[in-house]
Amino acid sequence: MRSHYCGVVDESLLDQEVTLCGWANRRRDHGGVIFVDLRDREGLVQIVFDPENPEMFTQAERIRNEYVLQVTGKVRARPEGTVNNDLRTGQIEIYVTKLVVLNASETPPFMIDDDEVNEDNRLKYRYLDMRRPEMLKRIKLRSQVTRSLREYLDNQNFWDLETPMLTKATPEGARDYLVPSRTHQGSFFALPQSPQIFKQLLMVAGMDRYYQMVRCFRDEDLRADRQPEFTQLDMELSFVDEEEIMSITENMIRDLFAHVLEAPLPNPFPRMTYEEAMSRYGSDKPDLRIDMELVDVNDIMQDVDFKVFSGPAKDEDGRVVVLKLPKGADLSRKEIDDYTAYVGRYGAKGLAYIKVNDVAAGREGLQSPIVKFLPDEALAEIIKRCNVETGDMLFFGAGATTIVNESIGALRVKLGHDRGLASNDWKPLWVVDFPMFEWDERNKRWSALHHPFTAPAIDDVEALKANPGKALSRAYDMVLNGTELGGGSIRIHNSEIQQAAFEILGIDEAEQEEKFGFLLNALKYGCPPHGGLAFGLDRLVMLMTGAKSIRDVMTFPKTQTAACLLTDAPSTVSAEQLKELNIRLRKVQTETTE
Secondary structure, three states: OOOOOHHHOOHHHOOOEEEEEEEEEEEEEEOOEEEEEEEEOOEEEEEEEOOOOHHHHHHHHOOOOOOEEEEEEEEEEOOOOOOOOOOOOOOEEEEEEEEEEEEOOOOOOOOOOOOOOOHHHHHHOHHHHOOOHHHHHHHHHHHHHHHHHHHHHHHOOOEEOOOOOOEOOOOOOOEOOEEEOOOOOOOEEEOOOOOHHHHHHHHHOOOOEEEEEEEEEOEOOOEOOEOOEEEEEEEEEEOOOHHHHHHHHHHHHHHHHHHHHOOOOOOOOOEEEHHHHHHHHOOOOOOOOEOOOEEEOHHHHOOOOOHHHHHHHHOOOEEEEEEEEOOOOOOOHHHHHHHHHHHHOOOOOOOEEEEEOOHHHHHHHEEOOOHHHOOHHHHHHHHHHOOOOOOOEEEEEEEEHHHHHHHHHHHHHHHHHHOOOEOOOOOEEEEEOOEOEEEEOOOOEEEEOOOOOEOEOOOOHHHHHHOHHHOEEOEEEEEEOOEEEEEEEEEOOOHHHHHHHHHHHOOOHHHHHHHHHHHHHHOOOOOOOEEEEEEEHHHHHHHHHOOOOHHHHOOOOOOOOOOEOOOOEOOOOOHHHHHHOOOOOOOOOOOOOO
16 A cells, blocks of 8 residues: 655655555645645655645645545655755655545544643543654654564573463462452452563473563552553573673663664673662662762761760661752752652651851851751761762751661652753663561561562571571662662572571461462472573663653553553443352442431
8 A cells, every 4th residue: 555654755765656654644735735744653754735636636625634645646855945854754745646535533632743631631542642753752662672682582592482371369569460260260360460480480391591571460559660560571591690690681781772772881780789779879779870879977976965866876777867969058948848848758757958058167157957956076077978068968867777768868869850960871780689588567577578489698598597687689680770670589499498488488388388389399390590580671661762651651551540541441341241250249338427
């Protein structure tokens, strides 16, 4: 039906006849000559109708936005003064000799080139939203990304294998999406949160190197980079250690950015321990584009009379930090109040600050309600340790270490972006040496920081059980510009260490059998040393396209409430379907009270 895409017709085709198909982006009538911008996924081209062919011209007069057209015509240079250098096709136009209206269109609910469309409308009419050039560019780049990743992994001797979508419920982390079974009434499948167990079974089976672009499902509260269903690039390798896995995947990401974005990434990626990342940035996925760090002042604050600082400084689980905002002394009271409310979302009870109006004037050059509570020696040491200059602002975080890290770490990122302090570079990072376990204060038990099959950094079972809080794991995360791209670990393949991990986590034999019995059984039959990593494909494409949400790089995403406005899902089903599944809906009775 066509000889070329609209967006690729250029001067190389001058005087040639072409046939194009696409949508009428805009129609203009200029003194008896009709111009239409014809659009397809590759871009726009200007087509021209003149009244010398009355029948075709009459047809062209009826064209409206989003009509689907087929045109045949000659490629000619645009007249002088009408060239559009912003378009690839801006040097030429198509003089139409034949027009077929393949389909008419009702007036669309929004203009395709309108960038200010309400998101609910965009999601309800997603098929129209995806016609927008910005969305087409993102979807195209996503396709380029998956093709590049597949080519790289195929060349590295990986096999592309599939794992089941209907599997066993193993409640770990987020809630499962459950699927009732008609043939086993009263029983349920679960949609996989990840292929973790199956990819380990593939290693037991001798597949050696596996990958897949896999859909994952998690019934959890949503945010900008989270959806109920999302895509992972998942991989697992046998007879490797973490160094080999990190090398292969780092080279893969470097190759991807070079081929798709023509953007060089550093070689090698810098590395940082989990402990260092939390200490310096308050986050295990630090955004290194922002040149600001948390500075510990526990030792300075232990003996001050100001209990807001001295209390946490003396507490084993407490922390006092300073965050310097360069040239931040111009912040207004309202802005400070807004940032105080912001850290409050992370559990902080307040946000102390000092404006440095004149660093040479000592105490007299400092403006803050807390200055009077701090001795000169303490103030002088803070100024020195933070390398403070006149015009800077100091923010203080004090309290439980977890809350300080989360609140001031988040404040660092927000200030960096609000004040334009984030560079435009790509800043990748490996975070390593994660804790093996973390203490769950609510349930008074240890939980796995990653998952129960992550291998510890030590092979001494007794040492592991004696001090779980000090045990490090063989886990690693790849971070880019403050976003975790992917994470993985070397897995436990030794049954004794696996039992020790279960014991620490409080998972008894009955629970082990119920949740992981088929994997534990497989591990008895010559399991090789193995490990893997999973990348969030949606997050990766979001970063590469500069989108603000993974919704903008997915074809048919859900809303923040996990609903599909396009199809009205989730929806009710018929009584017959429920009867087949032996499911009865319980009526919820509401009571009215006066």
